[in-house]
Amino acid sequence: MKKTLFLLMLLFLGVTYASAEKQAEIMFDRTTHDFGKFSEDSPKVKCVFTFTNTGDAPLVINQAVASCGCTIPDYTKEPIMPGKKGTIEVTYNGAGKYPGEFKKSITVRSNAKSELTRIYIKGEMTPKTVKSAKN
Template sequence: MKTLKLSLFAVAGALMLSFSANAQQTTVAKKGKATTAKLEAKPAPAVKAAPAMKAADGTEAPKNMTPSGITWKEDTFTFGDIEKGKPASHDFTFKNTTKQTILITNVKAQCGCTATNYTKTPIKPGESGTVTATYNAANAGTFSKTVTVTTNDSDVNKILTIKGKVIAPEGEAAPAPATHQ
C-alpha cells in the first residue's frame, strides 16, 4: 500500500512539473532587442505507472467498478409529512446475495441534518443488514437527502435517498415562500 501511495505521489509530481514547464516563459535577446518568447513545450518524461494491487493468487487485481452484489429492498424512502421537531428514521435493509462476506466500510450522510447507523459486523452470504437514516426535522419545508454507503466488495458506492415534508405545528408560522427579486 505504501508503494502504491509513493507511486501515485510520483505520478502527480511529474504531471505538475510537466504543466509548470509548459507555462514558463523566458526572455530572448535578438539583435540587441529583448523579447519575451514562450519556451518550446517538451513532452514530459515517461513515468512508470503505479503497480496494480495484487490478488491472493499473485495476479493483478483491477479496480472493481461493478456495483456491489448486495440486494437492497429499496434505495429511496419517502416519509411523507412529518412534524417539525420530531426526528424521523428509516431502516434501509439489504441482503448479501454474493458468495463472499460483505462489510460496510463507510456510511456518509449528505449533511449534518441526517444521522446514520449501520450494521458494523461482517454480513455473510445470505444474511441481511441495515443502514438507518434519521432526519432531524428542525426546519419546516420539503427535503431530499442522500446517504452514501461504501462496502468492501465494490469501488462503486450505493446512494440511498430519504424525502419528505416537515410540517410546522398548528399556531407556528410557516416559512414565507421564497421570492425572486
C-alpha cells in the same frame, strides 16, 4: 519441459482467477424512503433500510455518510455473510430547519462489487401548529 511449465502457469492463472471471482454484492430492499408529511412539532423521524449480501464473500460496510448533518446513518458493523441481511437505520432531525420538502442522500461504501451505493430519504416537514391565545 516447456509444455509442463506452460500447463503449470495456466493452472496457476486459473486458480488465481477463480479465487478472485468471490466477491460480496449488496442489494437493498429499496433505495428511497419517503417519510411523507410530518410536523415540525416532532421533527425527528427514522427509517430502516434492509440489504442482503447476494455475493459469495463476506460483505463489510466501511462507511455510511449523509449529505448533511441533519441526517445520521447507523449501520451493521460486523461482516454480513453471503445470503444474510444487514440494516442501515437513518434518522432525520429537522429541528432548526425550515419547514418544507427535503431530499437527502446517504453514500454507502463497502467491499461489494459496486463499492459505492446511494440511498435516499425524502419527505415534507410541515410548520408547527400555532396555538391561539385565549383572551
